[in-house]
Amino acid sequence: MTSPNEAFVAFEHVQKSYDGVSLVVKDLNLAIGKGEFLTMLGPSGSGKTTTLMMLAGFETATHGEIKLDGVNINLVPPHKRGIGMVFQNYALFPHMTVGENLSFPLEVRGMGKSEREAKIKRALDMVQMGAFANRRPAQLSGGQQQRIALARALVFDPKLVLMDEPLGALDKQLREHMQFEIKHLHESLGITVVYVTHDQGEALTMSDRVAVFNDGRIQQLAPPSDLYERPENSFVAGFIGENNKLQGTVEEIGQGTCTVRLATGEVIDATPVNVTQKGQKTLVSIRPERVEYKPELFPAGAHSIDAEVLEFIYMGDMFRTRLRVAGSEDFVIKSRNTQGQRMLRPGEKIKVGWHPQDARALDP
Amino acid sequence: MADVSQAPLQTADGRPLKAALAKAQARAKRRAFLLVLPLLAFVLLTFVLPILQMLQRSFYHDGFSANAPATVAWLEEHPQGSEIDETAYAALVSDLAAMQKAKTAGAAGTRINYTYPGTISIFKEAAREAAKLQPPYKAALVALDKKWEDPLLWVTFRHAASPWTTDFYMVSMDLRRSTDDGLQRAEPEMRIHLQLFVKTFGLSALITGLCLLLAFPIAHLLAILPMRKSNLLMILVLLPFWTSLLVRTSSWIALGQESGIVNDILVGIGIVADDNRIQMMYNKYGTILVMTHVLLPFMVLPLYSVMRVIPPSYARAARSLGATSWTTFRRIYLPQTLPGIAAGSLLVFILAVGYYITPALVGGADGTLISNLISFHMAKANWSQAAALAAMLLVLVLILYWLYDRLIGIDRLKLG
Ligand SMILES: Nc1ncnc2c1ncn2[C@@H]1O[C@H](COP(=O)(O)OP(=O)(O)OP(=O)(O)O)[C@@H](O)[C@H]1O
Ligand SMILES: [Mg+2]
Numbered sequence: 001m002t003s004p005n006e007a008f009v010a011f012e013h014v015q016k017s018y019d020g021v022s023l024v025v026k027d028l029n030l031a032i033g034k035g036e037f038l039t040m041l042g043p044s045g046s047g048k049t050t051t052l053m054m055l056a057g058f059e060t061a062t063h064g065e066i067k068l069d070g071v072n073i074n075l076v077p078p079h080k081r082g083i084g085m086v087f088q089n090y091a092l093f094p095h096m097t098v099g100e101n102l103s104f105p106l107e108v109r110g111m112g113k114s115e116r117e118a119k120i121k122r123a124l125d126m127v128q129m130g131a132f133a134n135r136r137p138a139q140l141s142g143g144q145q146q147r148i149a150l151a152r153a154l155v156f157d158p159k160l161v162l163m164d165e166p167l168g169a170l171d172k173q174l175r176e177h178m179q180f181e182i183k184h185l186h187e188s189l190g191i192t193v194v195y196v197t198h199d200q201g202e203a204l205t206m207s208d209r210v211a212v213f214n215d216g217r218i219q220q221l222a223p224p225s226d227l228y229e230r231p232e233n234s235f236v237a238g239f240i241g242e243n244n245k246l247q248g249t250v251e252e253i254g255q256g257t258c259t260v261r262l263a264t265g266e267v268i269d270a271t272p273v274n275v276t277q278k279g280q281k282t283l284v285s286i287r288p289e290r291v292e293y294k295p296e297l298f299p300a301g302a303h304s305i306d307a308e309v310l311e312f313i314y315m316g317d318m319f320r321t322r323l324r325v326a327g328s329e330d331f332v333i334k335s336r337n338t339q340g341q342r343m344l345r346p347g348e349k350i351k352v353g354w355h356p357q358d359a360r361a362l363d364p
Numbered sequence: 365m366a367d368v369s370q371a372p373l374q375t376a377d378g379r380p381l382k383a384a385l386a387k388a389q390a391r392a393k394r395r396a397f398l399l400v401l402p403l404l405a406f407v408l409l410t411f412v413l414p415i416l417q418m419l420q421r422s423f424y425h426d427g428f429s430a431n432a433p434a435t436v437a438w439l440e441e442h443p444q445g446s447e448i449d450e451t452a453y454a455a456l457v458s459d460l461a462a463m464q465k466a467k468t469a470g471a472a473g474t475r476i477n478y479t480y481p482g483t484i485s486i487f488k489e490a491a492r493e494a495a496k497l498q499p500p501y502k503a504a505l506v507a508l509d510k511k512w513e514d515p516l517l518w519v520t521f522r523h524a525a526s527p528w529t530t531d532f533y534m535v536s537m538d539l540r541r542s543t544d545d546g547l548q549r550a551e552p553e554m555r556i557h558l559q560l561f562v563k564t565f566g567l568s569a570l571i572t573g574l575c576l577l578l579a580f581p582i583a584h585l586l587a588i589l590p591m592r593k594s595n596l597l598m599i600l601v602l603l604p605f606w607t608s609l610l611v612r613t614s615s616w617i618a619l620g621q622e623s624g625i626v627n628d629i630l631v632g633i634g635i636v637a638d639d640n641r642i643q644m645m646y647n648k649y650g651t652i653l654v655m656t657h658v659l660l661p662f663m664v665l666p667l668y669s670v671m672r673v674i675p676p677s678y679a680r681a682a683r684s685l686g687a688t689s690w691t692t693f694r695r696i697y698l699p700q701t702l703p704g705i706a707a708g709s710l711l712v713f714i715l716a717v718g719y720y721i722t723p724a725l726v727g728g729a730d731g732t733l734i735s736n737l738i739s740f741h742m743a744k745a746n747w748s749q750a751a752a753l754a755a756m757l758l759v760l761v762l763i764l765y766w767l768y769d770r771l772i773g774i775d776r777l778k779l780g
Contacts, residue, residue, distance in 0.1 A: 089675065152685070
């Protein structure tokens with residue numbers, strides 16, 4: 001999408017250690033384009049906040065370079081970076097009214113009163129909080145505080161806005177609503193957003209690209225659809241969405257396809273992703289909704305494999321069926337509740353199959 | 365539904381709900397009251413009663429009124445401005461004679477002495493001679509001492525004729541009576557009280573300010589350090605609490621006196637000449653130094669308790685919004701520590717205003733405070749004068765407290 005030399009934000013070989021013993025961020029390379037909405041997604045402790053704090057200037061990189069608009073900012077103090085930031089607990093100043101909170105970044109920039117007022121009004125209107133300028137943060141609900149925090153991070157027209165789990169404290173409905181609003185603001189203002197979350201649904205719906213973090217490394221950096229459909233390693237496959245895993249060894253490998261022999265002896269088709277030669281151990285990952293169980297839908301020439309129905313769950317729009325496949329008891333298939341769709345019964349013996357490109361042979 | 369809400373609600377067995385609730389709560393209230401009763405009695409006996417008694421004493425002294433009934437009677441019959449004639453002196457002499465028998469001339473003289481200095485001795489002398497005195501009594505008394513014909517003395521008698529008096533407050537405010545029963549300022553050498561009040565409040569304010577300056581960084585450090593290190597530091601802060609105040613003050617004397625360790629070191633490294641050692645004890649610098657040290661924990665603790673709960677994300681937010689570290693401190697951090705600053709300052713100031721031991725030990729002549737004067741009067745059994753000074757101190761502190769409430773709000777106080 002963007003090559004490093006035209007990136008708006010660039011991390012180059014960045015490492016971070018807090019204690020001088022272990023690395024919390026290990027060789028981070030990341031280029032973020034102008035106007036991009038990039039999300040950092042990953043389990044707790046994977047170094048997302050640390051990365052964001054280095055970008056904001058509150059932590060110094062132990063090694064490597066961080067560039068903003070082509071300029072190295074490793075030594076620039078936070079207040080000179082001009083980066084807007086939304087904190088998880090909002091960090092609205094409790095002793096100031098909403099209006100004063102928004103006025104603060106403008107005052108420290110030496111802006112005149114009339115200009116300040118115009119900008120505050122515009123920012124509050126942007127988040128539909130125009131009537132609340134005289135309230136104190138304590139007099140606002142969580143969702144309202146969230147909007148004010150957003151307005152405060154945007155009021156001084158930063159080019160880059162960082163958000164660290166900004167919606168973590170909101171209930172589901174409000175969170176979905178705010179996701180939409182943040183996305184909308186991002187599009188209408190043309191700002192660059194770096195967003196941290198460990199809610200994958202949030203990451204997939206909002207982002208242009210998602211960086212999946214684990215253990216201080218980016219495991220995959222890709223648009224949401226790629227991430228879901230073409231995970232590059234077993235961590236990403238397991239972390240994003242639901243996923244059936246089958247252990248095996250590569251039996252044959254050709255141009256873009258391979259066959260894998262499972263531990264129990266069956267042979268299945270897959271697409272080689274992280275395997276290159278015969279005999280390698282691999283973990284094949286297949287999404288539940290891509291598994292077929294009607295023989296007429298199996299692709300021609302593909303392998304199919306025996307399965308026994310263990311459990312059938314009716315979910316309204318979907319059926320979710322748990323099967324025993326190749327010795328594994330948590331193989332799940334999902335099928336849409338369409339006209340004439342068959343409901344499988346526990347104990348039923350069936351065959352399942354899939355398109356080779358839906359089964360990805362990853363690192364074991 | 366409508367008629368249900370109109371009728372008073374009843375419990376399941378048909379009693380009105382309100383009565384049932386009151387009865388259920390009454391037992392709980394009685395129990396709670398019994399539990400606090402011992403404390404209530406203790407506070408009443410040891411705190412409220414003594415304060416009331418002190419207030420009463422500051423308005424009451426019967427040393428003259430009880431022992432000079434004839435003079436009191438004469439004063440009641442003759443309004444202010446009447447000529448002090450022979451009948452008055454006759455009444456006085458008869459009282460003096462009675463005092464001599466009852467050995468109360470000292471008490472009566474002491475009461476007059478408060479507002480007319482130098483009268484104890486003439487009362488005692490006149491009482492001794494009273495039986496032998498012959499009319500005309502005025503001449504006879506004046507022959508003993510000129511003061512007996514001073515109209516001011518008789519004005520003083522008139523005010524001492526009732527045991528209830530505001531004279532002690534008059535003295536405490538450096539005022540005295542004039543011959544025409546008006547008020548005027550006391551003689552310059554007698555004007556010690558107001559000046560002492562001013563000094564007490566001034567030094568207390570200075571000590572409070574010094575404590576704040578020293579405590580703020582300490583408390584901040586305590587609040588941001590990891591728990592293990594901050595606990596160790598906290599012990600160092602609290603250490604003074606675990607040593608006797610007397611020991612601490614004495615060690616300051618050992619450190620700071622003219623032949624003390626600090627001076628020895630300064631002389632040793634040649635900063636100070638041996639014959640020009642720094643006087644830092646037994647003067648007001650000693651009071652300031654030692655009291656700042658002694659009262660420091662009372663500033664650190666409330667500050668710490670407030671700072672500990674200020675999330676670091678506020679400062680980060682301010683910095684990310686473009687504020688320099690100084691602006692962040694001034695506009696974001698400092699305002700949020702205000703409740704702690706206010707609580708600590710109030711605590712230290714009120715403690716300092718009433719502090720006694722330290723100024724008594726290291727204050728010397730110019731480092732003593734109003735509490736030392738109060739204790740001086742108590743040592744001399746001048747209960748009423750001590751009570752009047754203490755009551756004034758109490759009123760001033762209450763005024764300050766009221767001002768504080770108006771300016772900052774007592775509900776914002778946070779002690780820990
Ligand atoms: N100030 C610090 N001092 C020492 N170690 C830290 C500090 N901050 C974070 N760490 C460690 O660094 C690692 C990464 O932390 P980080 O906060 O970046 O994780 P995260 O991905 O944001 O996790 P979460 O989703 O829980 O917020 C963790 O193991 C954490 O314990
Ligand atoms: Mg985090």
